[in-house]
Amino acid sequence: MELRDIEIFLALAKELHFGRTAERLHIATARVSQSIRKAERRVGGRLFERNSRNVRLTVLGEQLRQDLSAGYRQIAEGIAKARAAAGAVSGTLTLGTMGPMARTIKPVLDLFESTYPDVNLRHREVQPPAPLDLLRSGDADVALVYLPVDEPDLTVGPVVHVSDVLLMVSTGHPYAGRESICVEDLGDHCAFLPGRLPASMEAAFQPFHTPSGRPIARAPRRPSTWHEALDLVTAGHGVLGVARDAAHFYPWPGLAFIPVRDMPPVRWGLVWRTADESPLIRAFSHAATKSHQSAGT
Template identity: 35%
Template sequence: MRQVHVQQIECLLVLAEELHFGRTAERLGYSQSRVSQLIAAIERRVGVRLVDRTSRRVTLTRFGAQFVAEVRPAYESLTTAFAQARDRAQRGALRRLRIGFHGSLYEEITESFRRLRADQDVTIALTEIPLGSPFSGVLDGLLDAAIIELPVREPALTVGFRFPPQDHLLAVAASHPLATRTRVHAEDLATLDVLRPSGDAPTYWLDARVPRTTPSGAPIPSSTHITTVQEGLALVATGDHTMLVCHPLATRTTRTDVHYLPIDGLPEPSQLALIWPTTHTTPQLTTLAHLLHEQFADSRSIRTHK
């Protein structure tokens, strides 16, 4: 049960009502490919096909109809409990934001959290989320927001603030042959074993983290998947793997056994964003987005005048 997300169950229940992937996607605010991913994921977990889909119609299998009938009461009880808890929170009984993040947080971010606490008495509960699952906690209602890397193309999510773009760096072991160089090019990745995130993120997001090919089209080898940044750095330090990271993470995660090299030739820089569910935009979240905007504007101004 730990591996079955509420989002998957919700998607199956709506599909059971609509019997149409397009209408299900529209009703939930997802893409049709996201609906297909969620249904496939729950079928893998249950171990049996729940939905039959042809070019003309969508139907539940016998197992699917039975499963829907059994799981719907539990889902409705769970959503009722969430709704009641959210109502209490909105009435002021609970003033807390649950925010997920990957790896580390800039000082400007934690300063914005401090200001939100001081100005509005809002407590921030932080959770490091799996590297390859940037959206699940927010979409499942387990987190109020998350600070993750772009791109975000999920209709159910709002990008509340875009952080300044940052350069990519390549993390290599201090003993790696590349460690003696001052910088590398994206084409060099074709000769390396580059770590990739493991999780349920859409393909477009995973491919943005680690491209599958170099700009010239050469395949980028990747034999190992990781779930956290620290796990990745530990593997890099062994000398067998390399990892793409953003410049701020490198400056805040110094290790004697890992070197960070500027990398040229990647099409897009790294850029973080604050995201939250579109249907659950709150004054606390919009205030946090405003504070982040102010904080990073001040930081850029300070650096400009130094």
């Protein structure tokens, strides 16, 4: 199979829709169908079961997807490295981060800028209540956001940071003087409901239920920016689960931060629009992976 046909197969295996696959790869739907028929002839069996209502992988197709995925990533990374060595990686890359969170990946930024001096790295601020908006609008090429992100149009790259979860409350809140709390305690207080946020991301900091099954209520007001959230919590209108980094970056008068001892740490990763993946984005992702591996050794 040619590299382009492998790319088409893997894209269809993820999208399970010929039209969306064509849009993602900027090709005609007929080109997708032609490529899959050619691949099926080459392997000697059907890779997809398809009818007018849905598309799904066959057992053979799933096996091929697993076998090809790792190899394709290695090939794509090798091409990106070669293009970088040939001076092909240049231009402007816009990185979205939440406030000062860029400081948590300074080694990544330093490595990327030293490796690709011809790239202009710009920064845009991501608002925590709507962490995917800049990506979806095209105002950021890649964003550092907390996980999980399980969106069909977005690719999740390397994990570059991990943080414990704290509960941010006003200094007048009953929990303000505690050394720590547990998730069960959250059932007694209202957490803020973010604006535009997938449920899986919301649950990373604001679970929907306590371990005993009690619902964790949401406050009626919805902050649209991070500073609105800070103001509302300071005024005692609700509580908010945050990363430990917030206690360091935002030691506001009137705020207290209490560890939630049984909440799992939250992972932060690089995310980008799958359809707009570019040599620049792959180069940045590679720098992040290399920096993270170096830090772990």
